[in-house]
Amino acid sequence: MRFKLPLGDRYYDYHILREIAFLVYPLSYWRHSLIREFLKFASTFKYVPDNILEVGCGNGFFTKILSYRFPQSLITSIDTSPKSIAHAQKRRLTNVTFKKQNFFDMTGKYDLIVSLHVFILLDPDNAFLKVRNLLAKRGVAFITYSGKTVFTELHRRFYKVVVGDEIEFKNRQKLIDKAKESGLLPEVIEINSGEGSFALILKRLDNGQNSKEV
Numbered sequence: 001m002r003f004k005l006p007l008g009d010r011y012y013d014y015h016i017l018r019e020i021a022f023l024v025y026p027l028s029y030w031r032h033s034l035i036r037e038f039l040k041f042a043s044t045f046k047y048v049p050d051n052i053l054e055v056g057c058g059n060g061f062f063t064k065i066l067s068y069r070f071p072q073s074l075i076t077s078i079d080t081s082p083k084s085i086a087h088a089q090k091r092r093l094t095n096v097t098f099k100k101q102n103f104f105d106m107t108g109k110y111d112l113i114v115s116l117h118v119f120i121l122l123d124p125d126n127a128f129l130k131v132r133n134l135l136a137k138r139g140v141a142f143i144t145y146s147g148k149t150v151f152t153e154l155h156r157r158f159y160k161v162v163v164g165d166e167i168e169f170k171n172r173q174k175l176i177d178k179a180k181e182s183g184l185l186p187e188v189i190e191i192n193s194g195e196g197s198f199a200l201i202l203k204r205l206d207n208g209q210n211s212k213e214v
């Protein structure tokens, strides 16, 4: 029998719970590591990305950082949870449009796609193909995952009870292989050993000088 708390599938709608969770060490430390590595990665940019897509923005915690880091960019931050979007909109970030939208229904081209700990929930085949289609020719994606450690195993058990979903740990090498099969060039950045977290930096394989598409 599957035990499920009343919180169940609406976990993402309970923002107070999520905000309190991030006050707890080591979750706050892991979060800080993600931000630090993203800012390091962003410091290597040779141009300002015109259009940025954030996938699974949740309550907009990271959107705020994106907005401050790239004040001249147009940022689209999406999430499937309407309550997450309503909460994120309260942040009043002038260069951000928050939308209740499924990533797989997105259209357009983006110079930067960012997603923190959302692709752990998505099927990698479809997700990488979608990233490939949404990336502008010179575009780049920063996608983070958590890995299997003692701490994250405990966290996923908690998640299973509270949210009701079982999330399998993704095999890093398989993700790399799938990204390549989807026409992407992957590179790995290690983030935090306690969380086993890492980012996949994805560029289009056909971003060379001879390609005509923009």
Ligand SMILES: C[S@@+](CC[C@H](N)C(=O)[O-])C[C@H]1O[C@@H](n2cnc3c(N)ncnc32)[C@H](O)[C@@H]1O
Pocket (backbone or CB within 6 Å): 012, 055, 056, 057, 058, 059, 061, 062, 078, 079, 080, 081, 084, 101, 102, 103, 104, 115, 116, 117, 118, 121
């Ligand atoms: C683990 S939370 C991460 C939230 C946020 N990125 C953060 O780091 O705090 C995953 C989020 O992804 C959203 N999500 C899941 N599947 C999605 C999809 N296909 N399209 C857009 N958002 C999605 C969920 O509603 C949830 O808010």
